[in-house]
Amino acid sequence: MSRVLTTCIYCGVGCNLYLRVRNGRVVGVLPSRSGPGEGKLCIKGWCAHEFVHSPQRLTKPLIRDSRGFNEVGWDEAIKLVAGRFLAIKEQYGSNSLAVLSSAKCTNEENYVLQKFTRAVLGTNNIDHCARLCHASTIVGLGTAFGSGAMTNSIAEIEEADVIFVIGSNTTEQHPLIARRILRAIRERGTKLIVADPRSIDLADFAEIYLQHKLGTDVSLINGMMNLILSEDLQDSEFIERRTRNFEAVKKVVERVPPEHAEKITGVPAEKISKAARLYAKAKRASIVYSMGITQHTTGTDNVLALANLAMMTGNVGKKGTGVNPLRGHNNVQGACDVGALPNVFPGYQGVTDCQAREKMQRVWNIAELDDKVGLTQLEMINSAYAGDLKALYVVGENPVVSHPDTGHVRESLRTLEFLVVQDIFLSETAKLANVVLPAASFAEKDGTFTSTERRVQRIRKAIEPIGHSKEDWRITGEIAERMGYKGLIYSSAEEIMDEIASVTPIYGGISWDRLEDSGLQWPCWDRSHPGTQFLHEAEFFSGLGNFVPVDFKPPAEEPDEEYPMMLTTGRLSFLFHTSTMTAKSPTLNIQVPEGYVEINPEDAKRLGIGEGERVRVKSRRGEIEIKPFVTPIVPQGTIFIPFHFVESPANALTNPAPDPKSKIPELKVCAVKVERVEQVASL
Numbered sequence: 117m118s119r120v121l122t123t124c125i126y127c128g129v130g131c132n133l134y135l136r137v138r139n140g141r142v143v144g145v146l147p148s149r150s151g152p153g154e155g156k157l158c159i160k161g162w163c164a165h166e167f168v169h170s171p172q173r174l175t176k177p178l179i180r181d182s183r184g185f186n187e188v189g190w191d192e193a194i195k196l197v198a199g200r201f202l203a204i205k206e207q208y209g210s211n212s213l214a215v216l217s218s219a220k221c222t223n224e225e226n227y228v229l230q231k232f233t234r235a236v237l238g239t240n241n242i243d244h245c246a247r248l249c250h251a252s253t254i255v256g257l258g259t260a261f262g263s264g265a266m267t268n269s270i271a272e273i274e275e276a277d278v279i280f281v282i283g284s285n286t287t288e289q290h291p292l293i294a295r296r297i298l299r300a301i302r303e304r305g306t307k308l309i310v311a312d313p314r315s316i317d318l319a320d321f322a323e324i325y326l327q328h329k330l331g332t333d334v335s336l337i338n339g340m341m342n343l344i345l346s347e348d349l350q351d352s353e354f355i356e357r358r359t360r361n362f363e364a365v366k367k368v369v370e371r372v373p374p375e376h377a378e379k380i381t382g383v384p385a386e387k388i389s390k391a392a393r394l395y396a397k398a399k400r401a402s403i404v405y406s407m408g409i410t411q412h413t414t415g416t417d418n419v420l421a422l423a424n425l426a427m428m429t430g431n432v433g434k435k436g437t438g439v440n441p442l443r444g445h446n447n448v449q450g451a452c453d454v455g456a457l458p459n460v461f462p463g464y465q466g467v468t469d470c471q472a473r474e475k476m477q478r479v480w481n482i483a484e485l486d487d488k489v490g491l492t493q494l495e496m497i498n499s500a501y502a503g504d505l506k507a508l509y510v511v512g513e514n515p516v517v518s519h520p521d522t523g524h525v526r527e528s529l530r531t532l533e534f535l536v537v538q539d540i541f542l543s544e545t546a547k548l549a550n551v552v553l554p555a556a557s558f559a560e561k562d563g564t565f566t567s568t569e570r571r572v573q574r575i576r577k578a579i580e581p582i583g584h585s586k587e588d589w590r591i592t593g594e595i596a597e598r599m600g601y602k603g604l605i606y607s608s609a610e611e612i613m614d615e616i617a618s619v620t621p622i623y624g625g626i627s628w629d630r631l632e633d634s635g636l637q638w639p640c641w642d643r644s645h646p647g648t649q650f651l652h653e654a655e656f657f658s659g660l661g662n663f664v665p666v667d668f669k670p671p672a673e674e675p676d677e678e679y680p681m682m683l684t685t686g687r688l689s690f691l692f693h694t695s696t697m698t699a700k701s702p703t704l705n706i707q708v709p710e711g712y713v714e715i716n717p718e719d720a721k722r723l724g725i726g727e728g729e730r731v732r733v734k735s736r737r738g739e740i741e742i743k744p745f746v747t748p749i750v751p752q753g754t755i756f757i758p759f760h761f762v763e764s765p766a767n768a769l770t771n772p773a774p775d776p777k778s779k780i781p782e783l784k785v786c787a788v789k790v791e792r793v794e795q796v797a798s799l
């Protein structure tokens with residue numbers, strides 16, 4: 117038996133773990149004392165090996181003909197993909213092709229994919245699930261502070277005197293961060309404020325719990341800021357010295373006294389005031405947020421409001437403070453950092469910036485890179501629907517289940533001339549593909565993931581790739597070579613990191629030999645730089661911090677006569693997203709075998725719904741049948757559906773309406789109708 121130190125494949129906390137290997141098989145997991153988990157793992161971490169040897173793993177490339185999929189050799193598959201990409205590029209132009217990259221894959225693989233998109237396909241049409249996740253964080257915190265990343269570190273959460281958790285179900289989704297929040301409360305007397313429309317577990321530990329209505333965060337936060345200013349609790353010295361444009365925010369929040377915010381949010385003014393006082397009077401206050409803030413048509417505004425609140429009280433640039441978006445996937449931070457986005461090269465260098473373009477052209481040996489911002493995820497889907505996008509290369513994503521309005525997504529993908537899916541399983545999306553390419557999983561390759569706290573950490577190969585699967589970077593490199601580009605042939609993933617460091621200033625000092633112990637937190641400018649624990653200490657990335665006033669706007673859909681209830685969606689602790697991996701994990705899969713909808717007891721009574729029955733949930737986009745779970749966790753008028761279940765897909769219902777600034781869709785609010793399904797007696 118041997119053990120190999122690596123990083124967890126599931127969430128962005130980035131716990132370190134050992135894969136236990138016997139006779140070339142991964143047989144178990146042990147936690148590691150290194151990393152943010154401090155020798156602990158959540159249940160998903162403990163089961164991270166269980167999907168690896170699943171008999172359902174893809175082991176050979178597949179090509180579809182009129183009768184279905186046929187297994188083929190690599191040579192045939194690569195030849196077909198390269199040939200079709202070239203032909204489509206020639207016939208319709210570079211912008212008729214697009215790539216969905218993967219927050220499950222390594223930094224090295226994401227770098228290769230964005231380089232492939234830009235240098236070989238010739239377009240900036242590359243995006244990934246960050247668009248559905250923290251796109252509004254990147255724009256919002258980028259505008260306010262000059263960087264969209266988590267400002268402080270995981271360990272520092274325990275140094276805060278007050279923690280304000282808003283729109284993050286931390287115990288279920290980032291358990292090893294929740295553990296620190298709970299420990300701070302228990303051992304340091306840290307006070308917790310929770311704002312969430314559902315009374316999540318953390319609410320039980322909160323000094324103040326604000327149960328506001330879905331999509332009313334801006335009003336809630338503006339109300340808090342109003343109270344802070346009216347009681348003179350702001351940090352005037354910080355505002356004066358470190359920020360600009362404060363007066364504009366003051367003018368807007370002056371119009372939102374807590375009594376006004378009460379009318380919009382449904383939270384009593386006195387509670388809003390108490391929360392504001394507690395937050396503002398703390399020596400160090402930390403804001404922790406996630407999808408409850410970001411997945412709205414006002415996602416960027418929500419983030420800006422939180423940035424305003426933190427700057428107004430001087431809670432940025434110091435230990436134990438900050439605005440801390442918890443990043444979701446194991447490597448969504450890294451996929452953004454290395455440029456799997458339509459508007460930036462690695463290191464957030466704009467594709468429209470001609471100096472950045474010239475640098476990339478030189479390193480990548482390309483005469484001219486596209487200077488136009490590419491399509492975002494949802495724009496790709498719409499462009500396919502309109503017949504403009506002809507080919508899509510999907511790596512490690514499952515949009516048929518994870519994107520909003522899945523009916524439209526399916527139709528759009530069917531309209532494509534050529535769909536390639538590269539995954540470790542035959543996902544719902546892969547089932548629609550012309551060609552499926554089998555990838556090696558995290559247990560079978562070397563590379564790095566960047567965790568939510570900007571920490572670049574190693575993953576290490578424990579076993580050989582399953583079947584004929586290959587590392588993603590190798591597959592993409594072979595397609596590129598077949599298309600006539602030699603710049604994507606690497607001998608190892610380490611060599612790719614050296615190239616990343618050479619073109620990405622924030623990763624400038626990162627190389628694998630320096631990551632051995634506990635990784636490095638970017639920015640890490642050069643080989644002698646120790647990495648950065650928290651951002652914006654002496655000055656913001658943008659110099660001064662930018663206050664941006666935001667006004668409350670309602671969600672795109674509000675309840676009406678036809679659709680009188682509000683749906684919100686999210687996750688459960690045992691399952692991960694579209695369940696491709698957790699469903700292959702026997703321990704995890706049995707915990708919650710079936711999808712369900714949370715419905716308040718009063719609503720259930722009114723609609724005549726009892727446990728054990730089925731309900732039909734309808735929105736303007738689709739309908740599903742699902743099992744009800746009658747629970748006071750949701751307030752009256754609001755239902756919640758976890759989006760993990762293919763048989764009762766929440767995303768058949770959700771609204772793709774985008775935030776105009778970041779293009780994130782409104783996955784957290786839409787209007788629905790719930791009805792009891794009349795049981796037809798079986799014969």
Ligand SMILES: Nc1nc2c(c(=O)[nH]1)N[C@H]1C(S)=C(S)[C@@H](COP(=O)(O)OP(=O)(O)OC[C@H]3O[C@@H](n4cnc5c(=O)[nH]c(N)nc54)[C@H](O)[C@@H]3O)O[C@H]1N2
Binds near residue numbers: 128290693
């Ligand atoms: N077990 C597990 N862990 C995961 C994942 C997983 O699938 N499973 N996914 C990972 C990924 S990619 C991500 S992005 C993170 C997501 O982590 P979270 O954001 O914590 O997860 P969600 O369940 O999507 O939503 C969080 C909370 O938002 C609340 N909410 C809904 N509407 C609103 C609103 O209008 N305002 C506010 N303030 N709150 C609202 C919901 O009630 C919910 O409690 O989790 C990561 N970790």
Ligand SMILES: Nc1nc2c(c(=O)[nH]1)N[C@H]1C(S)=C(S)[C@@H](COP(=O)(O)OP(=O)(O)OC[C@H]3O[C@@H](n4cnc5c(=O)[nH]c(N)nc54)[C@H](O)[C@@H]3O)O[C@H]1N2
Binds near residue numbers: 558
């Ligand atoms: N209704 C609703 N919808 C949502 C959300 C919500 O809160 N509500 N949240 C959104 C958010 S925040 C996110 S992040 C997205 C997530 O959406 P996706 O990223 O599309 O969902 P996953 O199921 O995580 O898909 C990851 C895929 O990668 C594959 N994979 C794993 N490892 C590898 C590898 O090494 N190589 C390759 N090639 N493939 C691999 C897995 O098998 C899986 O098919 O969902 C979004 N959708």
Ligand code: SF4
Binds near residue numbers: 130153158
């Ligand atoms: S908290 Fe996240 S990174 Fe840590 S073990 Fe659980 S899923 Fe893995």
Ligand SMILES: [Mo]
Binds near residue numbers: 245250
């Ligand atoms: Mo996410």
